[in-house]
């Protein structure tokens with residue numbers, strides 16, 4: 242443990258940047274703001290909100306997040322190029338605590354094949370980039386991309402130079418997931434031994450999970466003196482993903498003995514709700530056996546284990562499920578609950594909604610659900626809110642479906658949709674291999690969007706006979722994957738909602754593309770940039 246460094250580890254969340262870059266995880270502006278608010282509540286120190294030069298949408302997202310959340314630092318990514326840095330500076334201008342994060346590859350393989358630049362050139366550009374960012378904001382972070390594969394002495398030289406140029410944080414990324422815990426610890430130790438001005442900056446790490454070692458590598462770096470860890474909720478990110486925020490946080494909280502008492506300021510009881518939110522807006526399902534936030538993380542199936550936990554929880558549980566925000570289903574509301582109770586419960590669940598949103602939810606979907614289902618659980622309410630509010634923009638809205646099935650017959654579905662913009666309703670029917678297939682075909686006819694279904698899963702959100710069913714699906718539109726999710730007490734309706742969400746997302750993506758193309762040269766300039774870091 243480096244003696245100089247304190248015990249506080251800063252959490253730099255890059256769910257909205259690195260996480261959002263992963264295939265199938267793109268979020269729209271409304272969803273990004275929702276996630277940013279959740280990250281603020283969670284207590285992360287820095288939110289990396291995007292890479293402004295890559296697209297007008299990324300720029301807009303960074304600016305909106307900077308205006309929305311005031312407690313955490315809001316960072317924008319930029320290459321060591323003047324126009325990138327200036328665009329990033331513009332994007333964080335309204336943030337209460339702005340940071341510009343510049344990066345340039347330093348490893349031999351990137352220098353020779355990607356950049357075709359000598360060491361001296363890399364050094365000069367790094368320093369120039371930091372200086373340019375420093376002229377716009379005080380808080381500047383520099384990342385030598387692919388640091389884990391950079392010659393240790395050259396890496397030390399770059400780190401010293403950028404700190405001298407004004408970098409206040411230097412992040413050491415394992416961009417390609419190449420490092421091992423021992424090797425990465427030595428990389429960080431080497432820097433603490435060979436960079437004379439290292440105490441003037443926070444040393445950070447950014448690890449990828451290609452070999453499943455992102456969290457282990459990050460924690461080894463903390464043992465060597467790193468005091469900022471870059472991570473994402475549920476570990477989403479490029480390729481196999483980034484270090485998972487919830488795992489880093491709980492490892493430090495559960496094993497202070499192993500990490501010299503280092504700690505984060507994350508409110509651990511917000512981990513589970515935040516994980517659920519990110520999973521919902523990205524459509525990326527969390528694997529059941531995922532550490533900390535997986536459905537099975539606190540489930541005990543074997544008789545011996547279950548018996549042990551009942552006698553004394555700590556026999557088989559090293560973390561208290563309540564500490565990560567997991568709670569058992571509780572009956573909270575029903576048909577006779579009032580609007581005040583509903584509003585109160587929403588607040589307790591961490592949703593911050595306007596009065597109009599609460600009223601719309603209460604008199605619409607909540608009343609409807611309470612009629613159909615006598616007991617309304619927390620999970621039902623969460624599903625309601627997210628189903629109704631997080632799926633914007635909605636081009637088509639489901640009005641109704643009717644399905645006719647029978648033995649030996651042909652399942653037929655009649656679907657009615659409303660176009661949200663034109664306020665017109667359309668109706669059509671189609672046959673299919675099964676009732677769900679028939680619904681999807683009818684929707685394709687109505688919207689003109691043809692998707693290829695790649696994955697389809699049903700699960701119950703809550704217990705009981707009247708449980709809400711959740712359908713999650715992934716569909717292919719050309720080369721791109723689009724996810725959809727729907728919740729209802731009726732599985733066919735949930736399927737219809739999920740498919741419609743995928744259709745709406747496809748349409749939103751097409752509109753976005755058209756907007757970018759209209760912007761002409763700027764759009765073209767920004768395309769084709771490497772988003773990897």
Ligand SMILES: [Zn+2]
Nearest residue numbers: 259416479774
């Ligand atoms: Zn990355």
